[in-house]
């Protein structure tokens with residue numbers, strides 16, 4: 022089932038938390054929401070899961086309107102809300118049983134599904150405790166278990182790996198990748214490596230609006246524009262090399278990254294490549310080019326570029 | 331209906347797991363027993379088999395106890411955020427309110443069932459009017475249904491249990507006492523209106539053994555109104 026979000030808006034008081042956002046997520050796609058605190062990621066997810074109704078616009082899941090078929094559509098969604106609210110006084114197993122029943126899993130399938138979730142989420146060691154007695158990370162695992170127990174076609178995960186230990190983070194990311202092959206997944210996170218590790222596509226939200234939508238590569242091309250190289254040139258005077266680089270016709274800007282070690286950062290002019298010029302320059306002057314690394318714009322930089330100011 | 335029942339079942343379990351249920355049962359039985367037999371010893375004095383004084387005592391005990399039972403039901407979900415998890419499952423606002431209502435009502439019915447030994451004791455003293463007993467119990471159940479609904483509404487407007495309790499008592503006071511007092515102060519149509527609004531008018535006629543459609547309509551419409559208001563206040567998250 023795909024998700025089609027059309028022009029949804031949500032206002033709190035006078036503030037537009039989400040401002041006419043539209044996007045589409047295909048089946049078999051993992052979409053990552055990025056954005057600074059207060060950008061509107063959680064609010065968007067609350068509307069997709071039908072906890073909040075959009076004031077304007079609509080959400081279509083598998084082509085069906087959320088405004089009309091919410092009760093039917095909700096069966097196909099697994100949701101892990103931000104802050105992972107749970108019934109603290111309930112034992113884990115009772116809680117999973119309750120979640121399974123309310124999601125309409127057939128009675129005879131329930132034990133099997135609970136067993137599967139305990140295994141997948143690594144709950145076995147703690148499964149006889151009450152939720153309130155668990156550590157934060159284990160609670161997060163219970164939250165994930167209830168989101169996936171009915172094997173939903175759509176998963177909406179608000180900061181799924183928050184509070185997990187590094188081993189479990191790796192496990193859960195692998196699981197999300199795995200699930201993402203057949204299902205439709207939206208997750209939000211502040212960990213940029215997480216997006217790179219798990220998502221097919223990135224949506225950057227800022228102040229309630231989408232500021233970027235694409236794969237990591239398309240986004241970096243969009244932001245970058247100019248080629249950037251890290252070079253190390255030995256057997257020459259750094260200042261002399263600096264001047265010579267600066268004078269190359271394809272180079273727009275040169276900077277030292279490490280003067281002692283003869284390291285430079287070279288930015289090419291728009292739409293130009295300067296690597297051949299640099300190589301030829303070294304050859305003609307008898308300098309030795311020991312490093313030349315093209316610098317890709319990192320997601321961090323894209324993020325900062327699009328969401329600062 | 332199935333969803334409503336799953337929610338009710340969870341709430342009932344949580345009443346018993348948290349010991350709330352036992353405390354309420356013991357206090358309720360203790361109070362009604364104490365006031366009916368020891369302090370208000372008219373059963374033996376009058377020498378006539380009747381449960382009038384028991385119904386009178388239960389009428390007041392339920393008024394106080396029900397808000398304590400309902401205060402947590404929605405307010406705690408609001409406070410902890412679990413309301414979001416519940417309402418994003420295939421559960422409608424109405425099923426949620428219905429399930430919680432059912433849980434509280436079942437607990438009250440269980441408490442009332444434990445008072446049946448009173449009935450047997452009294453019946454052994456003399457000739458008990460079984461019709462009146464049945465009507466009295468029905469009246470208590472209807473009265474409870476109304477106060478549970480009011481309690482649920484109170485619980486839905488806040489995320490603080492104590493506030494929910496106080497709001498429920500405050501609204502309840504009007505139906506329990508204030509309308510009755512006003513009915514005595516005013517005469518004519520105003521007095522009659524207040525008299526109709528007062529719970530005691532309807533409860534008393536039932537505990538005397540009379541079932542009038544007017545009374546049934548009164549209880550049921552108050553109940554539906556309050557449940558609807560609770561449902562609407564859940565939907566207010568969208569405002």
Ligand SMILES: Nc1ncnc2c1ncn2[C@@H]1O[C@H](COP(=O)(O)OP(=O)(O)OP(=O)(O)O)[C@@H](O)[C@H]1O
Nearest residue numbers: 033036038056057058059060061062063064065103
């Ligand atoms: N219940 C609420 N009442 C009033 N304002 C709210 C409410 N919930 C969210 N907001 C506001 O809406 C905006 C978007 O919040 P949201 O929680 O969607 O951000 P977010 O992108 O999830 O942020 P974070 O990264 O911190 O989780 C924020 O400015 C927030 O203050």
Ligand SMILES: [Mg+2]
Nearest residue numbers: 062063064103
């Ligand atoms: Mg958030």
